[in-house]
Amino acid sequence: MAHIVEQAEALKAAAVAAGPSAPVPTCPEWTVNDLVRHIATVHNMACEALKLTPADSRPPAPDLPENWDDLLTWWDGKRTEMVAALGSAGSGVQAWGFVPGTGTFGWWARRQAHETAIHRLDAEHAHSENIPTLLFDPELAADGIDEALVMLSPYRAHMKRPEVTVEGTLLVHAADAGRAWMVNAEGGAVKAGPIEDSGTDADATLAGTADAVYRAAWKRPSHAILTGREEMLRAVNAG
Structure with a gap:
């Protein structure tokens, strides 16, 4: 959860610095606005998933604000809600998940840490060509490798x-x-x-x-x- 907060704040800072119309080189069809809309949608999905059981259907997509500033505010509220929800129950508590048999509060916390970190990297690429070669600490990065290889x-x-x-x-x-x-x-x-x-x-x-x-x-x-x-x-x- 601490990584989610840290990476989300860095993502937002890079996105604001780049501006909503800036292209995202690592996601060639996206602008920064598209990137923020995506991460806001994903954080909302996590919030809704935590309210569901594994037997429920996928949560519906939200109606996002069109205005850039309103979108940032909406996302701020949604990710704050998500982090609070993740901290409200033990990591083993079950929830809906898009991979059958894996949906728990702990699974969602890990999933959102890496979803946010990788899209933070996308925002950094949109903002600058000079990206630090050691942006992520080894523990977080190694866990993200494990998730990519073993689960996803x-x-x-x-x-x-x-x-x-x-x-x-x-x-x-x-x-x-x-x-x-x-x-x-x-x-x-x-x-x-x-x-x-x-x-x-x-x-x-x-x-x-x-x-x-x-x-x-x-x-x-x-x-x-x-x-x-x-x-x-x-x-x-x-x-």
Whole structure:
């Protein structure tokens, strides 16, 4: 929850500095206004999901203000409400989630920490070409890599969004976090999990600081190093 607050405040500051009409290079069809509308919609969905059970239907999309200043105010209120709701119950309390069997308050807190952090990065790219290479601390970044590999990539492959067209293995190593994962793609399915030995053989390797690998796993510009069969990165699909 602390990461949600920190990353949301940084996202807003970068968005305001860039201005609503600025293009977002990392989301080529979006302006900053589109980016803020998206994150406001997602934070609203999280708020509504926490009021539901796993058996309920997806919450409806909200009617967002058209005016930029009103949109920022609406988003301020919604994310404040979301953080308060997340803190109102234990992490294991069930709620609706878009991945069957995963919806809990803790799952939503993690999901929104990384949703907000990655879109904060988008806002930073819209604001400036000079983005710090160590923007995210290793613990947050490593957790975001884990979410991208272990939860989101298998789910999106199962939903065929998009269909995985590669087969093989990808070793992912976040050096400063001391963590490594193996991604296996076969028959259109993706499976991933942590491993102890970062020297394990694989068809391709993605390595660097946790910050760099985090960005690469979420298909953002990165200084992570990809070697071997570079097409294996297509098995990673968090966005």
